[in-house]
Amino acid sequence: MNIFKFILNLSLTITMLLLMDPRSFYGISFHEWAGLAIAIFFILHKALNWCWIKKVTVGFFTRCTGRSRFYYVLDILLLAGLTLIIISGMAIARTIDFSWINFGGSRIFWRVMHTSSSLITLALFGIHLGLNWKWVLQRLHIKNGSNGKEN
Amino acid sequence: MVKKISLLILSLAILAAGIIGAIKLNYWQRSVSIFKVNSSEQQFGRGNRGPGMEGFGRGEGMRDGMRRELPDSIRQRFAGEGRPEMRMERQRPDSLFRRGSGQESFRGEEGPGRGTRSGNRHGGEDFRGGKKINLDTVVWFLAVFASLVVIVIYIEKAIKLIRKKKE
Numbered sequence: 001m002n003i004f005k006f007i008l009n010l011s012l013t014i015t016m017l018l019l020m021d022p023r024s025f026y027g028i029s030f031h032e033w034a035g036l037a038i039a040i041f042f043i044l045h046k047a048l049n050w051c052w053i054k055k056v057t058v059g060f061f062t063r064c065t066g067r068s069r070f071y072y073v074l075d076i077l078l079l080a081g082l083t084l085i086i087i088s089g090m091a092i093a094r095t096i097d098f099s100w101i102n103f104g105g106s107r108i109f110w111r112v113m114h115t116s117s118s119l120i121t122l123a124l125f126g127i128h129l130g131l132n133w134k135w136v137l138q139r140l141h142i143k144n145g146s147n148g149k150e151n
Numbered sequence: 152m153v154k155k156i157s158l159l160i161l162s163l164a165i166l167a168a169g170i171i172g173a174i175k176l177n178y179w180q181r182s183v184s185i186f187k188v189n190s191s192e193q194q195f196g197r198g199n200r201g202p203g204m205e206g207f208g209r210g211e212g213m214r215d216g217m218r219r220e221l222p223d224s225i226r227q228r229f230a231g232e233g234r235p236e237m238r239m240e241r242q243r244p245d246s247l248f249r250r251g252s253g254q255e256s257f258r259g260e261e262g263p264g265r266g267t268r269s270g271n272r273h274g275g276e277d278f279r280g281g282k283k284i285n286l287d288t289v290v291w292f293l294a295v296f297a298s299l300v301v302i303v304i305y306i307e308k309a310i311k312l313i314r315k316k317k318e
Contacts, residue, residue, distance in 0.1 A: 130303025
């Protein structure tokens, strides 16, 4: 399971980085489809850590450590960021037709929203990875120990 | 000890690359541009037009990015100001950006800045067609991302060390 998690997280990171520049990798078509696919990756990532989410949600104000709370808040921010990226991406999509959804607002607004939210979310991803670095080292058999977020 | 020093050097290199990347990508300005969008939108109106450019180019700020969204006539009015290489791009009608089956791209094919990353940023506006891989910008994003990871790792270590000392 841990190997699967590791591969999933690695794919998530690589995809996110490739998505940062729409021109870098097979153009806008890849950008839009991979952007939608990353949502599935993210949901899967959260589903695999569901026990931890449930545990912290239930005991957020009572049992949780400050560290767990910080992780949780960061994860919520990441969720919000990713949601914003996907919605704004759908609003400015060119190769996939989302015209049947009425997003409102101007194209400029959604584009700026898309750029800003993706940059902020990438930074949050960096913080998230930094906080879970021990888990990464464990998977690579570099270091032993627990980072406290394991289920 | 050797391992620690080499790790420290590696971390410093990542940090330096991250800082350069952040400057090159105009990371901070583009990140906070969402908080400025409302006032700018009032200034420029609601341009809802054609395929524009994803994100904003390096150093061009939000105004330039928004200008590209404007109709040709208004955009040409703006074309008189700014850098000459930008002028060429702005004077190209929107219809040209839409033209073609998707196999053609203006990026790096003409105009100033050809072959440079900044040229791509400012001039490479249509990226629908090219089945090319150009990871220059992605590498800089990776550098910024990695530097953030390194910063967080060291902050965490510092906090642990402070806590240990207090105890």
